[in-house]
Amino acid sequence: MGCRNGEGDLLGEVPSAASTIDALLLATVCAVGLPVEVQVKDGSLYTGLFHTASVDDGYGIVLKKARMMKKGRWSSNLGSGAVVDTLVVLSCDLVQLIVKDFVLPTEGITAYSVGDSMREGIDSVDSHWIDASSCNVTGNSEVHELHHVESFTTSNNKHTDLRTPNEIYGEEVQEHSLKMTSPVQEGQVERKAHEQENSCSQIDDEASTTNTVIYEAHQFSPSLNSVDENHADFTSKRVTSGERCRNPVFSSNRQEGFERTNNILRDVLSNDQISTNLTSSSSVASISSSTTTNHSALPNLPASHCSTFTKEFKLNPEAKVFRPSCASARSTLAVIPTAVNTSYASSIPPEVPVAATPSSLEFSSLSNCTPLSAKFVQYSPLVAGQSGVITEYPRPVMGPANARQQLVRVSRPYHPVQSGAAYIHQNSQPVLVGRTGQVVYMHSLPQDPIAGTTVLSQSFPLLRPFQANIPKLQGTPAQSMQFCIPQPLISRGSVQPFVMPSPVQLSPPVPPVRAIAVPGGNGFFGSKFQ
């Protein structure tokens, strides 16, 4: 640790990086959940709950429930007094973080309970730190991969010198997206399919909530209403123009740092929400950019970007609980060429092809699906394979328990996960809608990034689940009646003979009921049960 007595430490004695990092991490972890004040380089002051930090290539932090206390020299899109759900302050903008009434671990050790869980947590922190160190070692390869991706996009467009200031600013925004790209590519091989699915669901989550915002302070652009819109617009420009990030190495490392710290603190704290917000800022913007109108170049989106969308949330394993608007996210990812990246396609098998399928095809598929195939899909998780791709059926457990979910699966055997997830999210969606979203504090770019309205793209995720489910539910009314309606009729007929003997007075009304219910059921449904 970086603790030492003061003998001769004033000058010259440089603590080792590991020890100081440990001390910094220790203090950082102990500050989690505490109200803090953050000063950024324009002088503005923010307060919020300290959530996580990145210690890689600078010290970036993430605040929850942040609001501005003091306005700085530059204008920003975060109004004074407005509460932002998640505020990301990059290391380049951070001046200081003040933790009020902080108790150092040594002093406040009594405040923590001593137990096995504690030691497990410490071990986990250590192990994560080891992983982080290994990431440092392999950082060059990640950078090369990133360069490869970037060069791919650059080769398509040669008008880099003709960039407008907005595009340049968009580059800056895209830089954050790229920061997520490198860790994604890093773990591409070793990542599990369900993790990718989780990341995809997390993207859906963010897309549905449409609350992810890149917070930026601008010297010349006080007119921003939604930074997210700007971000989306810039990112879209970035995608269409294919311009390179000016500093991909730095950006990738920085994002990696965020993600790494998320790894550390997230797994420790198992707070997936935050990491989602942290890493999803650019991805959601990218998704919204794809949904932003009039970008014909989107089909040329490299598969690496697509993989970024789905993999950058690997740290949120619990995000699948929400899995809200998979349909919307997939619709935005419909341009993804599934065959380009085999590992990616195999990891997310049922979703990508479905996303590319128009809604009309989904409707028509209802008639094509036989009840037999539907039942087969329900009880066989391995049936989901499609187009020769080896797929993992991610959620075989979720379906049979829910009757409505079964209906969805019946209607569309090849993407039961999508439908089920979309349906499940409707229940959890109100919770997510209320979130203000993530904000990344950025500034000092002298350009007014007024963007096109991406409100519609943000609102789509909220609507897509309903659009996807309603036709499916409507398409299977007969099947639902087969499963649900006959049961009360049969049970009523079977229960009555046992109940009848005791109350004599009830006998007169019972026969009419029996006469009405049983013949009707036999006439309409009896053929299928006999």
Add this chain to the structure above:
Amino acid sequence: MDSGGGEELGVGWFFSFKTTFGEEFEGQIITYDRPTEIVIIQEGTSKPEGRRNVRFLKSTYIKEVTSLRRGDDPLDAKGCLIDLAGLQAREDAALRQAEIEAERIGIGVTSEAQCIFDALSKTLPVRWDKTVIVVMDEVRVSSPYLPENVNGGTPAANERVKKVLELERRRLQARAP
């Protein structure tokens, strides 16, 4: 202080700092992380139960540093044990509390409206519906939040809210001067 000058801040030493923003304070350096250029400073003013303000200050924003004295080791991390579950619980509780407090703050309302809201909340369940104060989920008090602006609800509830609003307004006016 220029961090790029090769100097290292001494861990455990008490310094007087002056930032580039003109802020001055004294504190003990807990650690200095060169890669991130973050100095963790524990301010000297001790509070009950050892609580102090701790700053994570980027060294590049330190303008002046004056060495005061040498102190003991501020952080003995060897024996540190962290209850991660407790940290998570603390954060969750803080988030819930922050959400509750955020819901109590009206957006786009005047300070007077917020004072009325706070006053009503002492006796009645209230919430904001944009700029409208909703009392007991049925009575709505719209701007300018006068008794005649009370609408909805049962007659009894409406009268009740009017009466409370009138009294609270009278009380607020009494405080103002």
